[in-house]
Amino acid sequence: MAFRGETLESQPMTDNRFARKLTDLDSEERQLVGPAASAARRTFAGFAEKPGSEYHQAPGLTPEKTWKAIATELGRVSALTTLEGNRDRPLEAADIELIHRGIFEPVFGEKTLGFRSRKGDEVTFPIVVGSREEPRRIERRGSGGKQVLPNLGRALKGFERELEALDSRRAPDKPNVSDAALPAVKLYAKVIGTHPFFDGNGRTAWAVFSYALQRCGLVEVAGPPTPATRWALGRALRDGGSQSYDPLTAIVAETIKGSSLETDT
Amino acid sequence: MNLQFADYDGPTGLYVATGTKLLPLSEPAGATAFVGAGMQSGTIDPEQSAQIQSAVESAMHSAASPLAG
Numbered sequence: 001m002a003f004r005g006e007t008l009e010s011q012p013m014t015d016n017r018f019a020r021k022l023t024d025l026d027s028e029e030r031q032l033v034g035p036a037a038s039a040a041r042r043t044f045a046g047f048a049e050k051p052g053s054e055y056h057q058a059p060g061l062t063p064e065k066t067w068k069a070i071a072t073e074l075g076r077v078s079a080l081t082t083l084e085g086n087r088d089r090p091l092e093a094a095d096i097e098l099i100h101r102g103i104f105e106p107v108f109g110e111k112t113l114g115f116r117s118r119k120g121d122e123v124t125f126p127i128v129v130g131s132r133e134e135p136r137r138i139e140r141r142g143s144g145g146k147q148v149l150p151n152l153g154r155a156l157k158g159f160e161r162e163l164e165a166l167d168s169r170r171a172p173d174k175p176n177v178s179d180a181a182l183p184a185v186k187l188y189a190k191v192i193g194t195h196p197f198f199d200g201n202g203r204t205a206w207a208v209f210s211y212a213l214q215r216c217g218l219v220e221v222a223g224p225p226t227p228a229t230r231w232a233l234g235r236a237l238r239d240g241g242s243q244s245y246d247p248l249t250a251i252v253a254e255t256i257k258g259s260s261l262e263t264d265t
Numbered sequence: 266m267n268l269q270f271a272d273y274d275g276p277t278g279l280y281v282a283t284g285t286k287l288l289p290l291s292e293p294a295g296a297t298a299f300v301g302a303g304m305q306s307g308t309i310d311p312e313q314s315a316q317i318q319s320a321v322e323s324a325m326h327s328a329a330s331p332l333a334g
Contacts, residue, residue, distance in 0.1 A: 032279065035296035043297055043324040044304055047316060075300040082290065086278055088266060167266055174271040206306035210299075217268035220281040220290065222302035224318040225311070257273050259282035 018077050018102025029083055036075030044071035054199035058107045069107045070203070077102040078207045085214030090160060093152035100197055100204040113197045121145030123195050128227075128234035135231050140239075142195025155190035159183050163215060177218065178253035184212035185249045189236035213252075221255050283325075293328035297321060 025033060048063035049056045058066045077099060084091075097115050105112040116123065124139040143151045162183035169175045188209040195201050210220055223229065232247035268277075279290045281299045288295030301321030305314050 031291050032296075035291055035293055036300050039293060039296040039324065039328070040300045040304075043301065043320050044317070047304075047313060047320075050310065071300060071304055074303045075296070078299065078303050079290070082279070163266065166268065169268070171269065174269050176271050177273045180268060180270070202306040203303060206303045209306075210303070214278065215266060217266040217277055219275075219277055219279075219287065220299055220302070222281050222283050222298035222321075225305045225314045230311075255284045256275075256282045258284050259287040260275060260285075261287045 016098045016102055016105075018080055018098050019105060020080075025080075029080060032079040032083060033076050036079040037072050040071040040075035041068065044068055054113060055104060055108065059109070059111070061107070066107060070103065073103045073106050074203050074207070078210045081207045081211040082214055082220060085211035088215060091156055091208070091211065093149050093156060096152055096191065096196060096204065096208060099207050100200060103203055103207065104200055113199060115148050115196045116142070116145040116198065117148060118145045121198075123198055125192075125195055125201070127237045128230045129238060130231075132228070132231055135227060135234070140193075140237060142193070142201075148194055148196045151194045152191065152196060155187055155194070159187045159212065159215075162186070166216065176253070177256050178249050180216045180218055181213070181252040181256070182245060182249045184209060184216045184218070185236065185245050185252060187212045189233070189245060189248070192233075193237050219256060219259075221252050223251070223255050294325045297324040297328050301325075 022030060022033065045068045046064055048067045051063075055070065056066065057063045058069065061069065080102070081099060101112055101114075122145070123142040125142065126137050127140045128135045129138050130136040142148075166175060166180060166183065169179075188205055191205040191208050192201060197204065213220055229248070229251055232251055235242065235244050235246075236248050237243075275287060280287050281290055281295050281302070283298050286294075288298060290296060290299055298321060301317060301324075305317050305321075
């Protein structure tokens with residue numbers, strides 16, 4: 001088990017830009033972080049992770065209070081990653097560990113997980129496979145511990161290359177929303193597929209996805225994890241010939257195109 | 266990145282799309298939808314997802330209400 005300090009000893013928490021206190025944020029950051037943290041505190045009390053997971057219960061807190069505290073930190077960090085994407089700043093693989101620490105370290109302190117990094121650091125997670133009509137769940141293996149950092153590095157380099165190609169498209173070759181969403185979906189799926197941590201991968205990957213959507217010139221996306229979405233994510237995470245990012249990309253694009261600003265009438 | 270899209274001419278950047286509404290992230294309803302999506306991300310238990318979705322819809326409704334405290 002890799003706890004904080006084993007993989008990023010040279011970067012103490014004070015150097016983590018995703019762990020800054022409210023007082024250390026600029027005005028634009030505070031404008032987003034405040035409502036996100038407030039919404040989390042108001043909305044996500046009372047739930048809890050299943051017993052047995054690494055982040056089920058923090059020292060000195062009930063599972064419900066642990067869940068609520070993590071939700072608040074997720075809101076804070078996701079707002080920061082969103083702004084980082086909006087400001088067009090590239091991420092490095094090590095930043096993904098900083099994002100994870102930004103979410104979980106305020107709640108779990110020294111027990112916060114670092115990247116899996118050793119040969120025996122294996123992890124499995126459920127994905128949905130089968131047809132849309134008859135989906136079923138299987139366990140998929142994350143990357144080997146030694147492959148976590150290289151895999152994330154390759155995913156981020158590929159993301160930057162796709163952004164360059166996207167940025168070069170101008171009229172009359174204007175991209176569709178799905179063209180722009182594809183690099184973000186790929187990065188999201190690759191982070192989940194790598195499964196860099198023993199727990200908290202979905203929340204970390206989502207903060208990265210929030211970042212990526214902004215880099216791709218889009219907006220954030222919210223939606224319930226319906227069976228269709230789970231199946232689409234499963235397609236993106238499969239091994240072999242049936243793997244495809246297209247179904248999840250289509251859901252993201254349709255969510256954006258189906259949304260409009262409310263206007264006073 | 267500022268792109269022009271062939272099939273979308275709405276605003277981009279610091280908004281959240283819910284499938285019907287486009288909400289500013291800096292407003293309570295937008296922030297609620299935004300954090301809610303994060304809590305439902307990845308491979309979370311479907312039963313818990315339903316609970317979270319219900320909480321998000323309730324909070325978005327109250328956040329959008331002029332009577333919300």
